[in-house]
Amino acid sequence: MPTVKMTVNGKAVSADVEARTLLVHFLRDTLELTGTHVGCDTAQCGACTVHVNGKAVKSCNALAVQLDGAQVTTIEGLANGDTLHPMQEAFRDNHGLQCGFCTPGMVMSAIDLVQGKSNLSESEIRAGLEGNICRCTGYHNIVKAVKAGADAMQAGKGR
Amino acid sequence: MHNFAFHRPASVADAVKAVGSASDGKIIAGGQTLLPTLRQRLASPSDLIDLGAIADLKGIKAEGDGITIGAMTPHAEVASSAIVQGAIPALAHLAAHIGDRQVRARGTIGGSLANNDPAADYPAAALGLGATIRTNKREIKADDYFQGMFSTALEDGEIITAVHFPKPEKAGYEKFVQPASRFALVGVFVAKTKGGVRVAVTGAGQEGVFRPKEVEAALANFSADAAKGAKVPSGNLNSDLHGSAEYRAHLISVLAGRAVAAAK
Incomplete structure (x- = not known):
């Protein structure tokens, strides 16, 4: 079996996996980081979104072996101890979720979307979240949360 | 998804060799179409040859009367490239609207053109601009390249290395x-x-x-x-x-x- 080495949430990890192992299964089953969710299993819903080398990707649509040497950040890697990342805090403050299943992917997508940008409009946020599907909320509070999270990150509270 | 042998060559020549020696080898670029296809078991190649580690296949440069984009350049890079935005803004606009953000971070121009999905965006740009598709063997004019749904002029083991777009008015x-x-x-x-x-x-x-x-x-x-x-x-x-x-x-x-x- 091929050996995969990567850095996940700042920690070097290494494991022998089947070549067909998707990144999401490597994260969930091998590393037991179950915050990343498998929603649709067809690369449409975005619940499995993580950051690979700083960019949001769908971890159900990449093989672990393709990402040998990559830097990966999952939802577990955002908070600093008990202090939530400003985007996580914004989702909580704005009630940007109902069942919460899509939330890890939404938060990871949102952080990538707003990084380095200021004053994203509502329509830019909606277009930027096209790769993430929520079946509960109708997106209204998610968009509000992303806006608030972006402002908090801009204000220097974020990373 | 059935299992396969995985290869991650560091050069186009090694990739061609790996495809040639596999019984049913398939090239994977960004994998945004191929992986869902494998997961639905619509294909089950014996070997996957990943082009992701070949540095020569990435990047965008001004060249002659237009721009040249490496086959493994993701859509997001084409969309945000100052070179593309300056020379052919319509191409940057097209790349910025393929799939969704996550797909644009992984999906590549070479993969899109090799797959030739009948609803894909890049084939329209390549044919509309009269691009030239460069492979490890030759240069193919877009007018000769697209040969029907999911069908192209690429031969077995032929790999797209770059695409040249002449600058339009x-x-x-x-x-x-x-x-x-x-x-x-x-x-x-x-x-x-x-x-x-x-x-x-x-x-x-x-x-x-x-x-x-x-x-x-x-x-x-x-x-x-x-x-x-x-x-x-x-x-x-x-x-x-x-x-x-x-x-x-x-x-x-x-x-x-x-x-x-x-x-x-």
């Missing part, structure tokens, strides 16, 4: 997306080039991307109103629950007009 791209899948129900690329006006349509044709000669003829003076008046025959267009062939024919003229109006 003006170009534009407009698509009408299917609201759930976000794939182009119809997408129209228009370009005013030194050699005349070129128009390429994706999403609508039964044989994949094509040039509607009625629209090209109507666009001799590159006027949006003339494009809207062009009558496109519906005989070779797709008809499904999302839209009839006649509807798609109508959309081609309408979108061609919008693309001309938006052309930069």
